[in-house]
Amino acid sequence: DGGITQSPKYLFxxxxxxxxxxxxxxxxxxxxxxxxxxxxxxxxxxxxxxIVNDFQKGxxxxxxxxxxxxxxxxxxxxxxxxxxxxxxxLCASTRDRAGGELFFGEGSRxxxx
Amino acid sequence: AQSVTQPDIHITVSEGASLELRCNYSxxxxxxxxxxxxxxxxxLQLLLKYFSGxxxxxxxxxxxxxxxxxxxxxxxxxxxxxxxDAAEYFCAVEYIFGTGTRLKVxx
Numbered sequence: 001d002g003g004i005t006q007s008p009k010y011l012f013x014x015x016x017x018x019x020x021x022x023x024x025x026x027x028x029x030x031x032x033x034x035x036x037x038x039x040x041x042x043x044x045x046x047x048x049x050x051i052v053n054d055f056q057k058g059x060x061x062x063x064x065x066x067x068x069x070x071x072x073x074x075x076x077x078x079x080x081x082x083x084x085x086x087x088x089x090l091c092a093s094t095r096d097r098a099g100g101e102l103f104f105g106e107g108s109r110x111x112x113x
Numbered sequence: 114a115q116s117v118t119q120p121d122i123h124i125t126v127s128e129g130a131s132l133e134l135r136c137n138y139s140x141x142x143x144x145x146x147x148x149x150x151x152x153x154x155x156x157l158q159l160l161l162k163y164f165s166g167x168x169x170x171x172x173x174x175x176x177x178x179x180x181x182x183x184x185x186x187x188x189x190x191x192x193x194x195x196x197x198d199a200a201e202y203f204c205a206v207e208y209i210f211g212t213g214t215r216l217k218v219x220x
Binding site for chain 1: 208
């Protein structure tokens with residue numbers, strides 16, 4: 001079945017370590033997105049990519065980095081510069097760059113100790 | 114800039130009662146509008162969407178929403194709520210989300 005796979009589902013890291021969250025899709029979608037979710041704040045956009053080898057910052061990109069070397073993959077690195085990295089992270093995709101329905105992964109919960 | 118406002122953080126209704134969740138947006142053109150639902154610890158599932166045409170759209174699980182351009186609103190409704198509808202609901206303009214409304218259903 002087609003879909004979006006995020007891994008790992010749960011991740012614990014020590015403060016000051018970089019962490020990379022994986023997001024893979026087999027939907028042949030052009031655009032991919034990373035969101036951060038905190039209680040009461042909804043989904044806030046970190047980065048998005050509308051085409052391979054190109055990506056744009058969202059509202060809260062500071063302390064995060066991404067790459068889009070392949071159409072199906074959009075990994076997110078949470079760097080040590082992110083001041084409050086503990087959160088639930090969601091990856092999503094849309095079929096094309098013109099907007100449309102977002103398809104979501106199951107999320108990754110990062111806890112920084 | 115695009116923005117989405119969901120003024121109700123929490124809503125509690127009794128099972129069988131009607132439901133309306135409010136959503137207002139700011140966007141320069143005719144927007145693509147969405148409602149998504151999220152169960153705890155899970156990703157989001159699409160309930161319904163509006164792109165153009167009929168301003169009353171039907172979705173899954175008996176939900177509907179009405180697009181009102183003059184009010185910049187896209188409110189979600191359900192005539193009779195079931196206990197399984199308890200979840201968090203998000204309104205979105207394309208890929209920009211509101212802060213969500215958490216629905217509690219009383220038996």
